[in-house]
Amino acid sequence: MNFWVSLTVNSITFGGLLFLLSAGFALIFGLMRIPNLTHGSLYMLGAYIGATFLVGFVSIKINFWAAAVLAALIVAAFGALIERLLLRRLPGDQLAQVLVTLGISFMVADFCLMVWGGDPLNVAAPEGLGGFVRLGSIAFPLYRLAIIVVAVIVAVALWLLLERTRLGAMIRAGVDDPDMARVVGIRVSQLFTIVFALGAGLASFGGIIGAPMLSVYPGLDQDMLPLALVVVILGGTGSLLGAFVGSLIIGFIYNFGQALFPELAYFVLFLPMLLVLLLRPQGLFGRHVP
16 A cells, blocks of 8 residues: 555656646647757756756855756746747748757757766755655655645646736737737747747756756756657647646656556557557647647
8 A cells, every 4th residue: 555655646746847847848849839859958957057056066055946946047048049049040940940959959968968977966855855754654755745836836827827917828829829829919939939938947947856856867858858748749739737637647657657567668658649649649638730
C-alpha cells in the first residue's frame, strides 16, 4: 500500500513539473505553429542559471525562490531575443524555424557544458522544505508536495491570464485564428514575442524548481524535451487544460511504467501519443488546425 501511495504522489509531483515545462510549449506550438525544439534547452539553462546563485559558483548567494524568478526573467529575455532576431525573419518557413530552434538547442547545450562543466549539480531544497511530512506510516518529502502546490498556483495564474485579461483574449484569438486576429487589429507578431518569452520563462522556472528533485546535468534538455512533446501532442496544441491534464497523465505513465515495466518504459510512455496521433490528431483538448 505504501508503495502505491508513494508512487502516486511522485507521479503527481512529476506531472506538476512537466506542466511548468509544457504549458508555455503548448501555447508556443498553438500560436506559432512550430515545435520549439529549444524548449528543453531553455529548461536546462534556467536550471543552471538558478543553480549558479545557490551552489557557490558566484560570491552572491540569494534565496531559492529569488534565484528561480531571476533565472526565469533572464531566460525569458533570451527567448524574446530568439523570436525577434531569428524566428521572425523566417515567417511561414516551418522547416527553417525547426532547424534554427534545433541548432540553438545544441548551442545552448554546449554553452552550459563549457560554463558549468560536465559534473551534475545537486541543488538543495529551499529552507524549510527539506524535511518530510508523515501520513500514518508513509513519509512524503515536503518539497515534492511543494512542487504540486507551485504547479497548481502557476496553472491558476495562467488560467486567469488567458481567460480574464485582454492579453489573454488576444492570445486565445491568435491561437484559434491568427488571420482573423490580424484583421481585427491584433498585432500577432508581438504576441509571438510575448508568448515565446512567457514559455521560455516558465520552462526556466520549471528547471530550477525541479533541480532539487532531478539535479542539473548535461543532457537534461534531451531527457525533458521528449516528455514535453508527448504532453503537447496528448493534450493538444494551444490548450492550457490539455497541458495540465496531459502532464498528469504522462507523470503517471512515466513513473508507473518505470516502476512496473522498466524494460518497456518508453514503449508504455509513447504508446498513448501514437494512439492520439492516429485517432485524434489535434489532441484531447486541442482544436483542429487547418
